[in-house]
Amino acid sequence: MPTIKEVAKAAQVSVATVSRVLNQDKNVSPQTRQKVLEVVRQVGYTPNMLGRNLRRKNTERILVLIPSLSNQFLSGVIRGVESAAKQKELQVMISAAHNDREAEQGYLEMLYNRSVDGIILVGSTLDQEELSQLAGQYPLVMCSEWVEGANVSAVGIDNEQAAFDAVNALLASGRKKIAMVSNEEVYSARLRTQGYRRALEQAGLPHKREYEVEHYEYTYRAGMRACRMLMALPEPPDAIFAVSDELAAGVCKALIEQGIIPGREVDVFGFDNTTMSKVVTPSISTVSQPRKRIGGTALELLWERMEHPEEKPRLVLLPHELVLRDSSQHR
Amino acid sequence: MPTIKEVAKAAQVSVATVSRVLNQDKNVSPQTRQKVLEVVRQVGYTPNMLGRNLRRKNTERILVLIPSLSNQFLSGVIRGVESAAKQKELQVMISAAHNDREAEQGYLEMLYNRSVDGIILVGSTLDQEELSQLAGQYPLVMCSEWVEGANVSAVGIDNEQAAFDAVNALLASGRKKIAMVSNEEVYSARLRTQGYRRALEQAGLPHKREYEVEHYEYTYRAGMRACRMLMALPEPPDAIFAVSDELAAGVCKALIEQGIIPGREVDVFGFDNTTMSKVVTPSISTVSQPRKRIGGTALELLWERMEHPEEKPRLVLLPHELVLRDSSQHR
DNA sequence: TTGTACGCGTTATCAC
DNA sequence: GTGATAACGCGTACAA
Numbered sequence: 245m246p247t248i249k250e251v252a253k254a255a256q257v258s259v260a261t262v263s264r265v266l267n268q269d270k271n272v273s274p275q276t277r278q279k280v281l282e283v284v285r286q287v288g289y290t291p292n293m294l295g296r297n298l299r300r301k302n303t304e305r306i307l308v309l310i311p312s313l314s315n316q317f318l319s320g321v322i323r324g325v326e327s328a329a330k331q332k333e334l335q336v337m338i339s340a341a342h343n344d345r346e347a348e349q350g351y352l353e354m355l356y357n358r359s360v361d362g363i364i365l366v367g368s369t370l371d372q373e374e375l376s377q378l379a380g381q382y383p384l385v386m387c388s389e390w391v392e393g394a395n396v397s398a399v400g401i402d403n404e405q406a407a408f409d410a411v412n413a414l415l416a417s418g419r420k421k422i423a424m425v426s427n428e429e430v431y432s433a434r435l436r437t438q439g440y441r442r443a444l445e446q447a448g449l450p451h452k453r454e455y456e457v458e459h460y461e462y463t464y465r466a467g468m469r470a471c472r473m474l475m476a477l478p479e480p481p482d483a484i485f486a487v488s489d490e491l492a493a494g495v496c497k498a499l500i501e502q503g504i505i506p507g508r509e510v511d512v513f514g515f516d517n518t519t520m521s522k523v524v525t526p527s528i529s530t531v532s533q534p535r536k537r538i539g540g541t542a543l544e545l546l547w548e549r550m551e552h553p554e555e556k557p558r559l560v561l562l563p564h565e566l567v568l569r570d571s572s573q574h575r
Numbered sequence: 576m577p578t579i580k581e582v583a584k585a586a587q588v589s590v591a592t593v594s595r596v597l598n599q600d601k602n603v604s605p606q607t608r609q610k611v612l613e614v615v616r617q618v619g620y621t622p623n624m625l626g627r628n629l630r631r632k633n634t635e636r637i638l639v640l641i642p643s644l645s646n647q648f649l650s651g652v653i654r655g656v657e658s659a660a661k662q663k664e665l666q667v668m669i670s671a672a673h674n675d676r677e678a679e680q681g682y683l684e685m686l687y688n689r690s691v692d693g694i695i696l697v698g699s700t701l702d703q704e705e706l707s708q709l710a711g712q713y714p715l716v717m718c719s720e721w722v723e724g725a726n727v728s729a730v731g732i733d734n735e736q737a738a739f740d741a742v743n744a745l746l747a748s749g750r751k752k753i754a755m756v757s758n759e760e761v762y763s764a765r766l767r768t769q770g771y772r773r774a775l776e777q778a779g780l781p782h783k784r785e786y787e788v789e790h791y792e793y794t795y796r797a798g799m800r801a802c803r804m805l806m807a808l809p810e811p812p813d814a815i816f817a818v819s820d821e822l823a824a825g826v827c828k829a830l831i832e833q834g835i836i837p838g839r840e841v842d843v844f845g846f847d848n849t850t851m852s853k854v855v856t857p858s859i860s861t862v863s864q865p866r867k868r869i870g871g872t873a874l875e876l877l878w879e880r881m882e883h884p885e886e887k888p889r890l891v892l893l894p895h896e897l898v899l900r901d902s903s904q905h906r
Numbered sequence: 907t908t909g910t911a912c913g914c915g916t917t918a919t920c921a922c
Numbered sequence: 923g924t925g926a927t928a929a930c931g932c933g934t935a936c937a938a
Binding site: 290291292293294295297298301303305307312313314316318319320322323326335336337338339340350351353354356357358359463464490493494496497500519520522523524525 | 621622623624625626628629632634636638643644645647649650651653657666667668669670671681682684685687688689690794795821824825827828831850851853854855856
């Protein structure tokens with residue numbers, strides 16, 4: 245593990261000169277540059293980031309903190325972060341907090357102790373105050389999932405409107421008994437529930453309380469359970485809107501088990517346009533979010549916070565799209 | 576951003592004492608400890624890891640480098656890594672290399688420049704020599720996917736045997752024209768192809784070249800393409816074994832499009848036991864790997880390398896299981 | 907028990 | 923264009 249000192253000695257120059265060569269400083273003659281680079285190559289020298297970062301007071305590295313790794317949608321978002329980060333020459337690290345407050349705080353500490361220059365947070369167990377305070381002190385933005393009222397830059401889609409649109413698509417094909425599988429614990433899902441209700445209201449339909457099923461995980465098992473509950477009602481729904489594709493896939497699965505073909509007697513609508521929504525039979529109609537753009541924008545917002553911490557945080561909403569497939573009728 | 580110096584001044588002690596308190600050094604009186612902790616709390620001091628790491632020459636942090644984030648199976652593996660890492664008080668970071676050699680090398684540099692203490696590598700674009708050399712110099716182990724002949728600690732399953740078992744399950748239910756969707760570029764998939772061939776040989780069946788389809792991505796689209804090719808053969812197969820569940824899901828999808836129900840005329844077998852294999856209809860028979868245990872073992876192997884770099888690397892094979900579902904017949 | 911002083915590897919500020 | 927040298931924040935041998 246050679247250090248800059250050893251390189252300097254071997255090249256018969258000072259450490260300052262080596263440093264200058266390594267950092268493309270103008271003030272160094274071609275000959276010495278040549279010589280230094282030669283030695284660097286020869287001894288296989290790599291700058292120790294620990295020293296460099298200490299001196300420079302930054303790491304050129306950011307963290308994306310997500311709730312779970314097994315999320316196809318987030319993987320697209322992160323691709324967006326990565327490609328935007330590449331242009332800024334930032335290294336991207338990812339960690340999963342698993343909705344564990346302690347784990348999340350452990351990773352957020354990386355801001356305090358300067359292990360990373362900034363954090364893109366997808367969802368959080370912290371409340372608005374904690375987040376506002378944190379974002380006031382360090383570069384921190386939220387992405388896809390944020391927290392109501394927190395004074396933090398964030399990017400995502402208009403969840404309320406997206407749900408409104410999805411439900412309207414179901415209404416347009418004649419469905420009138422539309423149920424929803426949501427998650428009160430997550431802000432984006434709450435907004436989607438609001439959009440769902442607005443669509444029903446606008447259509448002059450009552451929204452029955454028993455048509456709104458809550459679940460605290462976005463798994464296909466939860467979707468199956470929700471579906472069974474709904475179909476066991478005295479008046480079962482003729483359409484089910486779920487806040488994630490995996491939930492929707494579970495809904496479809498449960499319908500099929502009961503001999504009901506999704507898209508025929510009962511429509512199903514999902515959210516996120518993941519692979520799963522395409523691959524199951526029938527394929528699932530869903531709301532598509534511009535994942536990569538969301539991720540790219542998150543990085544831009546983070547960059548803003550890093551460069552201009554004094555400016556106010558801002559919220560960016562990107563357009564969504566409906567993807568109509570076989571699980572719902574449409575003309 | 577208070578430093579240890581400021582804490583020392585405020586507590587009217589030396590920086591050494593503060594450091595001692597922070598590092599649970601015995602040699603400090605209860606009173607001063609009390610006082611220091613008080614000040615630490617009051618000014619909200621957090622040790623700067625840049626300084627600490629430089630001094631200690633380590634980071635207590637490891638990296639898991641995976642090919643892609645959108646891999647349900649790997650997410651389980653990483654859970655295993657995380658829980659094992661927690662016990663060793665190591666922080667886990669994840670990055671995706673996307674089969675990009677340049678990106679991979681960028682992350683591997685974190686070993687050279689001491690940004691992390693070790694790396695768990697899932698697959699690699701490097702060859703055996705490069706890997707052997709790297710692992711000789713730094714804590715580096717491979718997990719799930721490794722490289723033939725590389726002198727590197729690794730953990731996974733016996734892929735050849737697992738494929739052998741899966742194909743035997745198909746044979747046991749009377750299938751005789753078994754095709755395989757594999758990927759020659761990946762060592763684990765090559766091993767699985769070998770297991771497939773051995774099973775056919777043992778059953779006295781010829782292995783037709785046209786029954787082995789290559790694909791370089793584990794996507795459902797690739798699975799669909801492969802299936803269409805196979806079913807267009809003069810003598811189409813009566814069973815298809817794919818090296819991933821997503822491929823298998825694509826195979827099923829293409830079969831269904833042709834009006835063929837997987838598990839009836841044609842059996843389908845996947846690999847990894849991901850959510851997708853459960854949620855599609857019909858559910859897909861598959862090979863289950865002990866993901867969490869694989870991840871946990873990977874961390875143990877890495878720990879071995881960190882503690883005893885002089886010892887020889889070793890390979891750990893963990894048991895697999897067949898999960899029989901609706902996409903294949905079985906009595 | 908506590909403090910002083912040095913070093914970790916790098917970059918930046920001066921001189922020259 | 924180049925070289926000393928002082929930081930960066932922390933841990934620790936050594937002295938007291």
